Amino acid sequence: MNLGENDMSEDDRTVRILRTIPDEPPAPSRIDIPRTMDEGRRRRRARRWSGGVALAAVTAVAAGGGTVAVAALRPSSEPAPVVSPSPSTVAAAPAPAVPRDCTVKLLPTGDIKKATVSSGDPSGHYLTGRVYPPKLEVYTVIWKDGVLQNRPSMPGDDGAWGDINSSGVAVGYSFTKGEEQRAYVSTGSTVTPLRGGRATANAINDAGTIAGTLGDPYEGTPATWAAPGANPVRLRLPSGFRTGEAKAIDEDGTVIGTVAKRNTESTGYLWLPNGKARLMPLPEVEGVKATYFWPESVSSGWVYGRAVRDSPDGGSRTFATYRYNIAANEYEELDIPLGPLTLGAANGWVLATTGHFEPIIIAGEKAVPLPFYNKMKEYVTSAFSADGKVAAGYTTDTTASDPVANRPLMWTCR
Numbered sequence: 001m002n003l004g005e006n007d008m009s010e011d012d013r014t015v016r017i018l019r020t021i022p023d024e025p026p027a028p029s030r031i032d033i034p035r036t037m038d039e040g041r042r043r044r045r046a047r048r049w050s051g052g053v054a055l056a057a058v059t060a061v062a063a064g065g066g067t068v069a070v071a072a073l074r075p076s077s078e079p080a081p082v083v084s085p086s087p088s089t090v091a092a093a094p095a096p097a098v099p100r101d102c103t104v105k106l107l108p109t110g111d112i113k114k115a116t117v118s119s120g121d122p123s124g125h126y127l128t129g130r131v132y133p134p135k136l137e138v139y140t141v142i143w144k145d146g147v148l149q150n151r152p153s154m155p156g157d158d159g160a161w162g163d164i165n166s167s168g169v170a171v172g173y174s175f176t177k178g179e180e181q182r183a184y185v186s187t188g189s190t191v192t193p194l195r196g197g198r199a200t201a202n203a204i205n206d207a208g209t210i211a212g213t214l215g216d217p218y219e220g221t222p223a224t225w226a227a228p229g230a231n232p233v234r235l236r237l238p239s240g241f242r243t244g245e246a247k248a249i250d251e252d253g254t255v256i257g258t259v260a261k262r263n264t265e266s267t268g269y270l271w272l273p274n275g276k277a278r279l280m281p282l283p284e285v286e287g288v289k290a291t292y293f294w295p296e297s298v299s300s301g302w303v304y305g306r307a308v309r310d311s312p313d314g315g316s317r318t319f320a321t322y323r324y325n326i327a328a329n330e331y332e333e334l335d336i337p338l339g340p341l342t343l344g345a346a347n348g349w350v351l352a353t354t355g356h357f358e359p360i361i362i363a364g365e366k367a368v369p370l371p372f373y374n375k376m377k378e379y380v381t382s383a384f385s386a387d388g389k390v391a392a393g394y395t396t397d398t399t400a401s402d403p404v405a406n407r408p409l410m411w412t413c414r
Contacts, residue, residue: 097363097364097366098361098363098364098366098368099349099361099363099368099388099389099413099414100413100414101413101414102361102368102370102371102411102412102413103371103411103412103413104370104371104372104373104409104410104411105146105409105410105411105412106373106374106407106408106409107127107129107143107146107148107392107408107409107410108143108146108147108148109131109141109148109408110148112131112132112133112134113405113407114131114132114134114402114405114406114407115129115130115131115132115141115394115406115407115408116129116130116380116382116394116406116408117129117382117383117392117393117394117408117409117410118130118160118161118162118172118382118383119161119162119163119164119170119382119383120164120382120383120384120385120390120392121164121165121166121168121206121385122165122166122206122251122346122385122386123166123385123386124385124386124387124389124390125144125145125166125168126142126143126144126164126165126166126168126170127142127143127164127383127392127408127410128140128141128142128143128161128163128164128170128172129141129142129143129161129394129408130159130160132406137157138158138159139153139154139159140153140154140159140160140161140172141153142161142164142168142170142186143410144168146410151186151188151189152186152189152190152191153191154172154174154184154186154191155174155184155191156174156175156176156182156184157174157175157176157177158174158175159172159173159174159184160172160173160174161186162200162201162202162203162212163201163202163203163204163248164204165204165205165206165208166206167206167208168187168188169185169186169187169204169208169228170185170186170204171183171184171185171186171194171201171202171203171204171210171212172184172201173199173200173201173212180198180216181198181199181200181216181217182197182198182199183196183199183200183201183212184201185201185204185210185228187228192228194210194212194225194228194232195225195229195230195231195232196214196223196225196231196232197214198214198215198216198220199212199213199214199215199220199223199232200212200213200217200220200245201225202245202246202247202248203246203247203248203249204249205249205250205251205253206251207251207253208226208227208228209224209225209226209227209249209253210224210225210227210228210249211223211224211246211247211248211249211255211257212224212225212232212246213244213245213246214232214234218243219243220243220244220245221234221235221237221243221244222234222235222237222244222245222246222255222257222259222271223235223246224246224249224255235255235257235271235277236271236277237259238259238269238277238279240261241259241260241261242260242261242262243259243260244257244258244259244260244266244269245257245258245266246271247295247296248295248296248297248298249298250298250299250300250301251300252273252301253273254270254271254272254273254298254301254326255270255271256268256269256270256271256295256298256303257269257271257295258295259279265292267279267280267292267293268280268293268294268295268303268305270303270326272326280293280295280303280324281293281324281329281331282307283307283320283322283324283331283333285307285309285318285320288309290307290308290309290320291308291309291310291317292307292308292310293305293306293307293308293322293324294306294307294308295324296340296341296342296343297341297342297343297344298344299343299344299345299346299386300344300346301325301326301327302323302324302325302326302344302348303323303324303326304321304322304323304324304342304343304344304350305321305322305323305324305342306319306320306321306322306340306342307319307320307321307322307331319337320333321333321334321337321338321342321352322334323342323344323350334350334362335362335365335367336354336355336360336362336367337354337355338352338353338354338355338360339352339353339354339355339357339380339381341353341380341381341382343381343382343383343384344384345384345385345386345387345388346386346387347386347387347388348363348364349361349362349363349384349388350362350363351381351384351388351391352381353379353380353381356377357377357378357379357380357396358370358372358377358378358379359379359381359391359393359411361388361391361413363388368413370391370411371411373395373407373409374407376395376397376405376407377397378395378396378397379393379394379395379396379409380393380394380396381393382394388413389412389413389414390410390411390412390413391410391411391413392408392409392410392411393409394406394407394408394409395407395409
């Protein structure tokens with residue numbers, strides 16, 4: 001069956017919007033990774049910055065879908081996971097110098113081919129995703145150790161799990177028929193709404209603290225929930241800022257997100273466990289202060305994201321990937337061009353895609369390409385374990401039967 005533009009999901013369209021589509025089928029990578037990293041290290045010697053204020057424009061990824069019974073996928077009858085949140089026991093064990101012997105496997109989805117992976121937990125056991133049955137509504141799924149679980153889908157339309165912790169507690173949000181956002185939590189055999197009315201839930205740590213936003217899209221207030229059944233607590237906005245979003249939460253309770261003034265784009269912001277909060281500074285890109293910094297993830301005190309530099313006339317925009325040490329208030333530029341989502345492990349490894357959309361792990365001064373699945377060459381990476389040994393994502397190749405052929409994948413390394 002040939003699929004046209006109307007058969008593409010919103011995830012598909014977003015992937016295509018966020019990147020330049022090649023005119024020809026993707027060729028093998030043209031990036032000389034060792035040389036590029038050497039050049040990057042030369043450029044960044046003695047380059048560490050602090051101070052400044054970053055205005056950030058954060059792209060919201062919409063998702064198309066709905067719900068059907070998850071039993072239609074004929075998942076494993078494996079018992080539901082232990083769901084009571086507990087303090088994290090996921091420590092960064094001593095890691096080898098680089099990932100070794102990495103392999104890739106297709107995650108099971110019954111007879112349905114098209115699916116994506118949206119998040120994973122620090123232990124590397126759990127993954128969440130979305131499945132796209134032909135001509136049916138999209139629904140959410142969860143895997144444990146690569147096995148599809150018999151857990152209910154999120155109610156409402158456009159449901160997506162934004163995060164899952166090491167106890168298997170997942171959080172996300174969907175839309176009501178009236179187009180209002182509602183936040184949900186999955187604790188095994190049930191999916192229940194979070195308190196607070198209109199809301200999104202974007203992240204959860206192993207202590208069970210949930211981070212998200214109250215209110216309408218782009219008009220909300222950042223908030224946290226101490227537990228799945230707790231009332232939300234609004235996070236303080238800095239003076240002069242009227243909206244914000246909590247995007248991710250570290251294991252120590254640090255929340256990263258964005259805040260915005262009226263009629264301006266957003267800026268990176270930190271809410272710290274000690275109750276203090278501050279705007280994120282701007283890094284320099286090749287000696288020039290960035291226009292924005294877009295925070296994307298946080299792990300063990302490091303924030304990962306992209307610096308954006310606009311030309312003086314506003315006619316062009318360039319990107320560079322950085323990680324930011326919260327305690328030291330310093331940025332470090334990563335050494336090769338990377339895609340729009342960068343994930344860090346507790347051991348310091350980094351999962352991302354290259355400028356040619358190939359999956360890669362950066363470990364110190366080494367870059368390790370992850371194996372391709374079934375000769376497909378374009379990927380999105382979306383989950384990384386604390387020890388760096390489990391990664392996950394999905395393909396986005398164009399094929400004869402799919403405008404974007406999504407295949408959910410898990411990589412494992414030693």
